[in-house]
Amino acid sequence: MEAGSLHLVAETGREVCGYGRLTPGGGSAQISQMVVAATWRRRGIGSALLAVLTETAAQQADHLRLSAQLDAVPFYRRFGFVAVGEPHLSDRLRIPVQDMELNATPCRPTSART
Secondary structure, three states, rough: OOOOOOEEEEEEEEEEEEEEEEEOOEEEEHHHHHHHHEOOOOOHHHHHHHHHHHHHHHHHEEEEEEEEEEEEHHHHOOOOOOOOOOOEEEOOOOOEEEEEEEEOOOOOOOOOOO
16 A cells, blocks of 8 residues: 555445545645446446545645546546546556546536436
């Protein structure tokens, strides 16, 4: 685990259904991991995790970044994240991602649809 990072785990019963990690750095912060198990998606778990991560980031930083898998870009847009640059392969996993950023103010989705 990274020192200074916030690790959130969403559980239901004994099953881990989601995880998010916020890593601070200077005047900015990064959501360095976020995942919801496929069987638990579209139930508000990702939205709840992201709400806590953005609220925490707003207390620690002026700027919030993440690299979203391309199919998750619409989800993050609902929360006000904007694309930065062009999609590219992630350094670690070598999957297509889109860098995104947000002024670190707590946010809520703009629409329930996606």
